[in-house]
Amino acid sequence: MTGNGNFQITPVGWRYRWMAAMLMPFALAVSARLALRHRQWRYLAERLGWCHSDAPHRPLWFHAASVGEVLALVPLIRALQARDPARPVLVTTVTPTGAEIVARQLAGIASHQYLPWDTPRAVRRFLDKTRPCCTVIMETELWPTLYAECACRGIPPLIINGRISTRTQRPRRWLRDAYRSALANSCAVLARSPADAEGFLTLGAAAGKVSVVGNIKLAPPVNTAASTGKPALHSSYVLAASTHEDEEQRIARLWLAQPKSEHLLVIAPRHPQRGPAIAARLRQLTSAVAVRSQGDRIEPATRIYLADTLGEMQWLMGHAKLVVMGGSFIPHGGHNVLEPAHLGKAIITGPHMDNFSEETALLASAGALYQVRGYSELETTLAELLGNAARRGKLELAARHVLAPFNSILGTYEDAVAAHCRCLKTR
Known part of the structure; x- marks a missing residue:
């Protein structure tokens, strides 16, 4: 009582x-x-x-x-x-x-x-x-x-x-x-x-x-083993985390417009039950799609991996080269950017972070994330960060430093x- x-x-x-x-x-x-x-x-x-x-x-x-x-x-x-x-x-x-x-x-x-x-x-x-x-x-x-x-x-x-x-x-x-x-x-x-x-x-x-x-x-997360306990699903990937309808297609389209490289795009939707519908739309863009819930393997030709499962986000974030936060490229209000920040990840968000405005401002003021104005700017920023390990490293270090007092x-x-x-x- x-x-x-x-x-x-x-x-x-x-x-x-x-x-x-x-x-x-x-x-x-x-x-x-x-x-x-x-x-x-x-x-x-x-x-x-x-x-x-x-x-x-x-x-x-x-x-x-x-x-x-x-x-x-x-x-x-x-x-x-x-x-x-x-x-x-x-x-x-x-x-x-x-x-x-x-x-x-x-x-x-x-x-x-x-x-x-x-x-x-x-x-x-x-x-x-x-x-x-x-x-x-x-x-x-x-x-x-x-x-x-x-x-x-x-x-x-x-x-x-x-x-x-x-x-x-x-x-x-x-x-x-x-x-x-x-x-x-x-x-x-x-x-x-x-x-x-x-x-x-x-x-x-x-x-x-x-x-x-x-x-x-x-x-800080108590169970850090959730992000490091399993091997990475791929040696180098970008994670589009907690995405919503339309974001998957738009991000996939700009990803496919870039020259093929050693990097993979991993899409982890906010609602995994949307997986079949997302997979169908992605396969309209390319056949180089693998789906986790279907047990698909990542082959050398795979460009996009759909992680439509529950409870694996921290693991996916923990091994990502950088994280693009979903829910922020549509008027949804964004999602929790502190999760990847605690893991020391380079983070990109879209313009719609209204529900996490204070967290976004905290990280942005410390140089710990990039907030872009739309998909065109996202495409440019992705290319710049994937090609510059030193810039990614500065974002990662800033994220760890700004959250230490908490x-x-x-x-x-x-x-x-x-x-x-x-x-x-x-x-």
Whole structure:
């Protein structure tokens, strides 16, 4: 139970409850489609709040929306579990890909369940079964009904690595009221930056609840063996990481326009289930494509390798000559550039890094990445960096140097969570 003895609970507004009820048929349809696609009928059941029979009782509960948030949580969960090995840990996610990362990275440490939809019945079913001793929410998951039910049970959520996007700061009126009620029912917000802290205050968080702890994603990865434990799949390759639709084709096209060299282009899509569709489009451009999920070998003639598998990104980054961050050449907002930076990689991003603007600015100001304006500039920059090992070396050294001061941030979060979650044993 968190340390909030006389906690005043704020009810959820009627507008949000009405809107949630109206959207439930759509939510059920989406859940059923995902359950069918991933052949996981538990996805549908758990989104409705039903728990599997071996769900942990009185766990330390963490919620992380998807893959990136789960990966950032893994070191923290391992550290807290080492403090109190007898305390069960539950991790909820929204996506099946997030669930797979929990299974891979936290096997034997944490159980997994999908987060229930934000309706009273679904949330109560979930909480009645699991009865968490503490609730920890990663980043920007503001669910008013969930927060209110947790507060009623004496476990008001603790938001860690709190992040507020520009879009979230400008919600419709009914959604702003809902966010305000959720934040009122949280026990504290540990923001990743002063700008994010200000964003939570703008949304209605009480000033006394909000503090800046730092970005947990700046912490170095604990399991470096994941990037170096397996041999490289090729002696020299460029990794296009976490790509989205259209980016694969555009990057492949400019790659094929360059003279053939000893380098290989490896494409690792953000959503590996798109692999068959991506492979079909790539083969319209060239026959020199190999696909990892199909067991294809890399031959001397191979120009492009599609790594459409899950859980191998750190390994792929660890052996890459340089990394091109996907999600940044379309208006998606980019992906976490700190992952390759911690591995000391030369990094190129596109212009759309809105969701990671502070991280991008930190690395760019230190000369640790190139941010290009589009595909034409990407083509030029790729050619320059692949042909100049000294320039790549400067980027790699700058990345390691600029992140060195953040080596203690994991311990700071560990102590902060332990202070709020009093069900954890102290050292």
